Amino acid sequence: MRMIKTKKYTSVFVIGLGLPLFIAASLLLFSGCKRTLKDSEIIGPQYKPAEAGFAITAYLSASTASADFGNSSMYFTAAFNQQVSWTLTITGEESGAVKTITGLSYSVDASNSTWDGSSSNVYFFKAGEDVNAVLTILGYSGSQSIVVNILSRKKYNTTYSNGIKYTVIDDFERPVGLASTYRWLDGPFKDLGDGAGTVAGITTAYKVDGNASYGFSGTDVNSNSWLAGVNTDPINSMTLGFATSDPAKYYVNLFVYGSGKANSSIQVKAYEVDDWSQVAATYDQTQNDGYVHDIIIDWTGWKLVSVRYADFKRSSDPVAGGNGNGIKEPHQVVGFALGLNSLPTFGKEVEAYVDFLVVTEGGPFKP
Amino acid sequence: MNKACIFISAIFLTIGSSLKAQTDFSLRGLGRVIVSHDKLGGNLVKGDSATPIKGMGGYILFDLQPTLKVNDNIRANAILRVKQQFGSFFGDGTAFEFRQFQVMGKIGKYVDYHIGDINVEMTPYTVFAFPEMYHQFESEIFQIRRSVVNYENFVIGNAWRLQGVQGFAKLPVLKGIDVNAFGVRTNPTNDVLTPDRILAGTRAVLKATDMIHVGANYVGMLDIPIESANVNYTNHVITGEAKFLLDLDAVNLTVKGETGMSDYEFVKVADNQTVGYNDFFYDVNAGAVLKPVKLKLFAGYRDVGPQFSSPSAQTRRINIGMNPLLFPQVMANSVDRGQVLFDRFTQEGIYNRGVNPVLFPFNPAYNNIFPYGDATPNRKGITTGIASDTSLKVISAELRADLFSEIIGEGIKDLRKFLGVRGGFVLDISKLAGISSRSISLNAGLRYEKTTRDGFAPIDFTSTLIDGGLVVEVFKRFDILGGVKMLNAKGNEYLAVRDEFNLLSSFPPVTIDLTQVVFSGGARIRFANNSYFTVNYNVAPNKTAASPSTNYDIRQLFFNYTLIIP
The missing domain is CATH 2.60.40.1930 (Macroglobulin (MG2) domain)
Incomplete structure (x- = not known):
């Protein structure tokens, strides 16, 4: 810092000018400051340890x-x-x-x-x-x-808690080999272009709930990103309908396990019916909406992922949900699909596990 | 590997020779060879045949920095690193990487710009990487060791090494306005749930006269919204500062201060949860250099609110959750060894290089009064001290006292009170004794901290850190070095656990009674400025009173050959 010599009268002048300037600048800034905890005596949760004589x-x-x-x-x-x-x-x-x-x-x-x-x-x-x-x-x-x-165990399906309605889509607890029943996701459907190495099915290796989850693994050999999927079968088997029509209040929740393989991604797809005259097993994806959300798994271990329906994107494929009325209508959701993708980079060896797929209305899933 | 080396060297030589006619091309570099032989001993490993207790490691690296200067308006440099772990043969396992990219230059008459890897520093409350611990007067043998860790982690003064763009301008208004602005990305988007997070700031200091400087600072850390992001974070810090300088015949006076506020908001979209808070700080200091006695007296007062949030000034350099790579596992090779004093200046991997929005946990044994630097939230109090004037050549000394307390109690109404004393000296014995042909210096340092709290949850916690060191140049450019560093911490404390909103969520109690020491002795040959070869032997005993069976010591023979091409 450069200093200068000065005469006494200059010093007095500078003190007279400098200090008020400094104080004024400080006060000016300080007057605009707020302290959220101004009247609080405690920050954080209160605690009290045992004293002598505790029993x-x-x-x-x-x-x-x-x-x-x-x-x-x-x-x-x-x-x-x-x-x-x-x-x-x-x-x-x-x-x-x-x-x-x-x-x-x-x-x-x-x-x-x-x-x-x-x-x-x-x-x-x-x-x-x-x-x-x-x-x-x-x-x-x-x-x-x-x-x-x-x-x-605690019951979630069709229950209400703190204004949130829970609808369990699939907990993957059915015995291995048993045919799917109402609302359960069925499959797997695999990309044959990826060869025989793709694995998809119920597994007991990893789970957050019960004894099993649904596991996917394989290599995107043909570099088209998609490896395998499961869906409600028939697609529009969930004909119960949901209460909310607000995409911001409708959440799709699932637990996702990442094994550390980069570019592993789970795609969640929700199928809407825009024509209710289509009865079970006659669902036509070319005439109805499908909305998707890609979960890029950049973690290892289990994680609860809750996605608002408002954050789903319309399917870009006109023959797979991209040709409905284009309006997000959660009360019209009649089916779901899960798929393993290699994203954002195609062609990679990927792996993921999914457990406890649950729809909540009014807020995200709270275990 | 050899082919790659030849290829890369050929590129640089070709560029160098072909561009020499119209541009300036220069090369700088750093070469370093590090080899250590390590041994783990003590009660912790007695009878434990599963834990490795001996090892040898190190690396050889060369950082080549070509700089291309087209003209005053543009120049660029990169650092190419070639690194090989000790013990590799014929290039096996050799890694090539670019360690740095920088483009810089001038726009017009007043503006300088930097793009790429930039070093960003503003004020202690806005952008500032504070030291991990008080080590101002540590011995040179430890400084050399620390310099390796600092180099590897881009610890350059108090600046953060980040990636982005930065500009500087000197505007000819009054005595000049210095303006600095930068923008960096601290976290990349995944285009789905995680948005880009950027850190941007600007600083302007007006030199109204030679005696009056006023400034304003802004730094913001915020998410760039994307439609499907599941979080939205914003944190703004605005500060103002002023400095008044007066140079009289007998005394040189300085009065300076900074005050400002932070505005924090974090939205978890999926949970429909929003947390926001504001807080402020102020910091006023005065200093006087008494010219006849060449001493500086200083005193200051500061108040930093309990929810003052400034991530780029409060992020800790050391992440205490990172396990050292040296003997990482103990107890039948199954439990993380954890960090001790020796690791803090020797382990490259425990340093944090990013700016974190949530305050990192800290170990009160290492720093309990200001674990987040000057911007440590929930502190108010005075600092006062005395220091030698920089014009003194024989001795450099400082003694500083901190008397602080909390502003609001953490989980309890009673406030913590803090007393801190720190200081030390470096004495140039050769100058004192009039020996011009050799250099001899002695140094010592002390940092004492006492934390107390009355009431239902009393705290009585003390930690003392002592440094000592000696450097004797026995032959021309050949030095004998010695150093000791000792930490003693004893008492009870309550840790502070924070949630994702940076709010305190619990206070687990801890009782600490530990002694950690590092003795080091060795020699150094100085080939040129900053180029040297050192060999030293370190003994680092670590004792915990509550569990003597876990006491252990690390013994390390350490070779360091460093060559710097300026």
Whole structure:
């Protein structure tokens, strides 16, 4: 920084000019600033550790030894001689699902530990498995645990939760080899140009829910991006219709597993019927809309992907859904398809697994 | 490999010879050979036959930087890297890559531009890569080692190395206006769910007189919307600054300050969830250089709001989640070893090169008062100190004290209080003793931090970092070097876990009682400026009081041959 010598009267002048300028500039800027937490005393969730003399006055217990989440929820109880921050960590012994419940209170009871069978991580709890619930208290070295058996898993299909309606399309839990039934995706349909190396089908290798998922793998030998797919069969087999007509409130949700192979991509396609006179098995893709969404899998492991119907794009192929009325009408969706693509780069070896395809209306899927 | 080398060399030679007539063509470069022999010992590996405890590694690299200057308006350079891991034979495993691309030049009379790999720095609250730890007075033997890590990670002062475009202008208004503007992409789109994320900023400083400088800064990090994106992130930071300089006969006065605000919003489209918040900061400092005694006194006050968000000023250099490549697994080769003090200036792979919108986790043992630099949110307090004037040749010293507290309690009403003391010196003994033929210098540094909190969740946490070092030139251009670095941390703390909205989500308690030390001794031959060969032996014991069975030490013999073609 260059400095200059100056005489005293100049210094006084400069101080007189410079300091007010500095203060004025600061005040000018400062006056426009806001602090969202201006009146808050605490930032983040409140907590309180156990102090000296802490004791558990009622040990951890469960409202039931067999949780029937298909019909009801359950809760845990415990009591302390101080108000403390506590954590209940419920771990499925087979599924890998973990549910975490935290609180700041004198007791654990139905008001703060009710559990509906949902999970805090990506995995679903399984019917028939034991779960281990461990209670830990902040600042206290001891812990308590209890085992509960899950009689039935939480029910999602055709249920409402917080204003969101759930419609399960496919959980891929049917026994291998069993013919598809109502609404289940069927197939696979493979690109013969990719040779015999393409694999598509129910697999128990990876799953977030139950015992199985749907797996795809192969190499896009003919470099046309598409390798294999499954769809509701017949395509318009879902003739139930959905309530919402707003594409922004209609979500297609699915769990997608990435194995780390770049360019692996799952395409979700929704089929609308614009002519309801077409009964089952007579669906004509050249006269109805099809909307697609490509999920580029740039992660490894499972991930929940929720896509608004508003973000689907119209099929560009006039003989495969590109020739309907061109209006996104989720209440007209009658079928779905899933496909494995090599995207954005064609011709690659790709792999993906999909589990628990569910449509939600009013918001995205909350496990 | 040999064919590739010959081919690439031929290209450069051809370009060089053919363009010499009408343009300037120059070559710079850096060659480096690193070899280390490593050994892991201590309780942690006793009886463990599955964990590797010895190893030898290193690499040979050459960075060739051809620069083509067409005229004053345009020039370009690239760095071609040829790298071979130690132990490869006849070029097997040799990697070729372009490490840098830059095009730069001048537009008109006033504007300079850079395109490609650019170094971006503004103010400590806008764009600023703060040091990972206090190491201002660490020994030269560690500085040499750190320089390797810095070079590999583009740690260039306080600038971020990013990819984009940058312009500089000096406008002839009053005493001059310096303008700097840049735009970079920090995250590429996948054209479906992830939008492009850009970081753009501008800085203008008006020198109204030689004594008064005022400036304004803006930096924004935001997503470029695409129809199907599932997130939309925006963060704006606007600041103003002023500096007042007065040079009198006996004293040189400086008063400067910066104040500004941040505006954050993150939309998760699929979840229909939007989180937004604003906050501000201000920072005022005054300094006086007392010319007769060649000392500088300084003091300042700053207040950085709990939700002040400035990713390009708050992103940490070191990602504590990255596991070192040196003995990465322990305990039957199944558990990550994790980082210790020795890794922080020797492991190239634990450094973060990108700007992150969420504050990285940090280890309070290494830095608890300002883990995110000057822009650490939720801090207010004073800094005061004394330093030697830069005109002093024999000694360079500084002592600085920080007395800070939180502004709002984290998860609890009680506030953390922080006391920090840091300082050190470098003493040029040869100048002091009047020895002109040899160079001898001694250095020492200290950083002490104490964090306390009263109330329901008391905190009492102390960490001390000590540096010491000696350099003795025993023969012309032949130095003996020694250094020690010791960290001791003890007490309890609560970590801060943040969610994707950068909000605090939980505070897991931790109890820390550790001692991590690095002793290093060796020799250096200096061939030319910045070209040298060093050999040193490092012993790095790491102790944890709570679990002595996990104590271990790393012993490393390290060779470093570095040749720089300026």
